[in-house]
Amino acid sequence: MNKQIKNLIHAKQQWENDIKMYQEFLKNKTQTFEGRYGAKEYISMAENRIRDINQKLKMIENDS
Secondary structure, three states: OOHHHHHHHHHHHHHHHHHHHHHHHHHOOOOOHHHHHHHHHHHHHHHHHHHHHHHHHHHHHHHO
């Protein structure tokens, strides 16, 4: 496995961990509106990043 693939997989795992962390935060009842909104926005951004990473991994796989 080349370094680029390893880096992409590592980044994907980090984004997935961040999503889990923010989802746990949203389960907590003591939140401000800004905190809830920010967590939802971050989760959305992280999901988009994961989609981008998956596309890059597919492109690398197809080029191989």
